[in-house]
Amino acid sequence: MRRILAIARKEFLHIIRDKRLLGVILVMPLIQLFLYAYALSFDVKQLPTATLDLDRTTASRQYVDALQQSNYFLVDGVLTSYAQVDNRFESGADKVVVVVGAGFGDDIAAGRAGNVQILVDGSDANAAQLGSSYAGALSRVFGAKVVISQIEQKGLNVSGAGGLTSSIRTWYNPEGISAAYFVPGLIVVLVTMITVLQTANTLVKEKEQGTYEQLIVSPISRIELMVGKIAPWALIGALDIIIIAVVGILAFGIPFRGSVGLFALSSLLYVICTLGLGLIVSARATSVDSANQLGSLIAFLPTFMLSGFVFPISSMPPVLQWLSYLFPARYFMVICRTVFLKGGSPAVLFPQIAALVVFAVVIVVLAASLYRERA
Amino acid sequence: MQFPWTKTDRPRPSGVDDGDAIVVSGLRKTFGDFVAVDSVDFRVKRGEIFGFLGPNGSGKTTTIRMLCGVIAPTSGGGTVMGYDVVDEPERVRENIGYMSQKFSLFQDLTVDENLRFYSGIYGLTPEKYAERRAYILRMADLEGRENELTGNLSVGWKQRLALGCATIHEPKLIFLDEPTSGVDPTARRQFWELLNDLANEGVTLFVTTHYMDEATHCNRLAFIYRGNIIAEGTPQEVKADLTADTILQIAVDRGEEALAALEGLESVDEGYMQGSLVHVNLGRRTAEDAGLREFLVDHGFEVGAIDRVEPTLEDAFVHLVTQQGGRA
Numbered sequence: 001m002r003r004i005l006a007i008a009r010k011e012f013l014h015i016i017r018d019k020r021l022l023g024v025i026l027v028m029p030l031i032q033l034f035l036y037a038y039a040l041s042f043d044v045k046q047l048p049t050a051t052l053d054l055d056r057t058t059a060s061r062q063y064v065d066a067l068q069q070s071n072y073f074l075v076d077g078v079l080t081s082y083a084q085v086d087n088r089f090e091s092g093a094d095k096v097v098v099v100v101g102a103g104f105g106d107d108i109a110a111g112r113a114g115n116v117q118i119l120v121d122g123s124d125a126n127a128a129q130l131g132s133s134y135a136g137a138l139s140r141v142f143g144a145k146v147v148i149s150q151i152e153q154k155g156l157n158v159s160g161a162g163g164l165t166s167s168i169r170t171w172y173n174p175e176g177i178s179a180a181y182f183v184p185g186l187i188v189v190l191v192t193m194i195t196v197l198q199t200a201n202t203l204v205k206e207k208e209q210g211t212y213e214q215l216i217v218s219p220i221s222r223i224e225l226m227v228g229k230i231a232p233w234a235l236i237g238a239l240d241i242i243i244i245a246v247v248g249i250l251a252f253g254i255p256f257r258g259s260v261g262l263f264a265l266s267s268l269l270y271v272i273c274t275l276g277l278g279l280i281v282s283a284r285a286t287s288v289d290s291a292n293q294l295g296s297l298i299a300f301l302p303t304f305m306l307s308g309f310v311f312p313i314s315s316m317p318p319v320l321q322w323l324s325y326l327f328p329a330r331y332f333m334v335i336c337r338t339v340f341l342k343g344g345s346p347a348v349l350f351p352q353i354a355a356l357v358v359f360a361v362v363i364v365v366l367a368a369s370l371y372r373e374r375a
Numbered sequence: 376m377q378f379p380w381t382k383t384d385r386p387r388p389s390g391v392d393d394g395d396a397i398v399v400s401g402l403r404k405t406f407g408d409f410v411a412v413d414s415v416d417f418r419v420k421r422g423e424i425f426g427f428l429g430p431n432g433s434g435k436t437t438t439i440r441m442l443c444g445v446i447a448p449t450s451g452g453g454t455v456m457g458y459d460v461v462d463e464p465e466r467v468r469e470n471i472g473y474m475s476q477k478f479s480l481f482q483d484l485t486v487d488e489n490l491r492f493y494s495g496i497y498g499l500t501p502e503k504y505a506e507r508r509a510y511i512l513r514m515a516d517l518e519g520r521e522n523e524l525t526g527n528l529s530v531g532w533k534q535r536l537a538l539g540c541a542t543i544h545e546p547k548l549i550f551l552d553e554p555t556s557g558v559d560p561t562a563r564r565q566f567w568e569l570l571n572d573l574a575n576e577g578v579t580l581f582v583t584t585h586y587m588d589e590a591t592h593c594n595r596l597a598f599i600y601r602g603n604i605i606a607e608g609t610p611q612e613v614k615a616d617l618t619a620d621t622i623l624q625i626a627v628d629r630g631e632e633a634l635a636a637l638e639g640l641e642s643v644d645e646g647y648m649q650g651s652l653v654h655v656n657l658g659r660r661t662a663e664d665a666g667l668r669e670f671l672v673d674h675g676f677e678v679g680a681i682d683r684v685e686p687t688l689e690d691a692f693v694h695l696v697t698q699q700g701g702r703a
């Protein structure tokens with residue numbers, strides 16, 4: 001125990017002495033938090049939009065007005081011909097162009113369906129998708145209003161008629177704030193990066209500077225060395241989780257609806273997994289450079305791509321979905337989002353927690369056996 | 376054949392504090408097809424300075440690593456301070472000190488923090504630590520510099536601090552693997568004074584070095600070459616083989632070229648550079664027989680003094696290696 005403390009204290013001193021490392025541990029998470037929370041915003045509001053009204057009737061003007069009044073579109077251009085559309089998209093001035101076809105007003109007046117064309121800039125996939133669905137929805141609402149007013153003009157009372165109203169409500173994140181979705185995920189990504197990369201480095205660094213040689217001829221056992229080395233990083237991992245969570249809650253208004261205890265337990269399990277992965281890299285790598293590369297490969301790719309952080313796992317090709325089961329990040333991602341946004345009881349999260357337990361055990365056993373055999 | 380270190384026939388109970396500091400029999404280590412250490416035998420007595428010499432890659436470090444219980448021998452074995460290196464590596468490691476040429480200090484920690492760390496690793500009590508710390512700071516001439524970063528110390532101080540850290544638990548046997556390489560001559564001399572002090576206190580020192588002048592500090596030497604011990608004994612005994620030979624020291628311009636030319640001569644058994652001087656061993660021939668000065672002048676070299684010198688350990692070493700059919 002005294003030896004473990006000696007190692008842990010020494011590791012802390014290394015960290016405190018290394019100003020750049022301190023920055024990586026304490027400042028980088030905050031920078032990334034703000035960067036991701038703002039830059040990775042999927043909220044689409046005020047989508048720059050141009051209109052091309054080929055009809056120029058009262059009906060067509062009403063339609064364009066409806067577009068303008070919705071908060072989702074910012075109508076900043078009125079075009080006069082199709083030829084200008086390309087120009088608007090190419091220059092990036094607009095993401096959406098709504099074209100009201102000639103004869104729109106006549107068709108509506110005659111009780112036929114009016115023709116509207118919605119053009120979106122597909123090079124910005126997110127904006128394009130949202131733009132087309134918003135504009136589509138808007139058109140349906142407009143269309144329904146037209147129908148109702150026509151029916152009313154014919155002297156019928158529609159309030160008595162049946163029909164179908166669907167009211168959509170978004171639970172857990174009613175305002176659809178991206179930050180609420182991203183901050184819990186960011187905890188997973190940042191903690192993984194920091195813990196895997198730093199522990200991957202720690203042993204290789206001692207090998208390169210020759211101090212490892214000294215340690216293995218001392219009475220310290222490999223397991224004591226391993227525990228002493230990861231203990232400070234477990235604490236720093238916990239500290240980072242707390243920092244991101246607190247800043248997320250205070251600065252971005254992210255809710256925390258779940259149990260703190262459950263979150264702490266699963267965080268601990270997850271950090272054990274990542275520290276173990278780092279140690280495995282460290283035992284295998286031959287230089288600090290290769291440790292960094294291998295570490296970021298293991299830490300970054302699966303956590304970023306296969307955890308559901310940015311890309312929903314359910315919409316991935318089956319092979320990648322299967323692959324995602326092999327990394328602990330996907331389970332912790334579900335836990336994080338659930339405890340922050342939904343609450344989530346132990347029973348609900350049991351499969352994820354069980355998976356983390358299995359990963360933690362397997363990884364620690366693997367790391368320990370690697371340390372034992374490596375002279 | 377029954378080896379003395381096998382469990383059934385141990386020469387004496389493990390850990391008893393008498394007998395030789397190191398006993399090695401048939402110690403062998405192979406890495407795949409490569410034989411790093413080829414069944415070596417030797418003994419190191421308590422309190423002696425034992426020099427373990429050999430060119431790079433000859434098996435010195437591998438031998439030390441086996442003796443420290445860091446890697447297991449392929450076959451054979453031995454005892455270190457009475458503990459079996461194969462069966463009791465933990466006990467071996469508690470009872471030895473180890474210092475390598477890398478000095479094994481944490482450069483971003485202060486002098487005090489380094490001492491404290493190694494004190495923690497060896498489990499010293501607070502009282503013992505206070506006593507050892509005071510002693511090491513005095514020994515290393517670092518009093519008043521406890522809070523300096525180790526990385527800012529110059530190499531001589533680092534070396535002495537490393538020795539202090541390696542001996543913080545007062546081991547009775549210290550392995551020193553090229554402890555003076557890359558250190559200036561003054562610091563080397565000071566360092567050897569410290570080693571002599573330790574030896575006078577009864578500490579056994581197992582030292583590898585490639586500085587032949589340092590080998591003369593040793594009570595006994597072993598030369599290891601390509602995994603085999605090719606000579607063992609006191610410095611005098613190692614040189615005895617050569618005392619009848621004629622060894623000439625030649626001052627000549629373009630020494631390397633002159634050496635190459637001389638090595639082609641039939642009368643020259645061995646030749647090598649000693650600093651800027653050329654050393655040649657003529658065997659039983661006399662200097663006059665060989666006619667080296669005329670030979671060198673004929674080949675356009677400017678020749679200075681040619682002196683017959685007493686064989687040095689380096690001469691002995693070159694001689695031994697040449698006999699093995701290799702080059703030093």
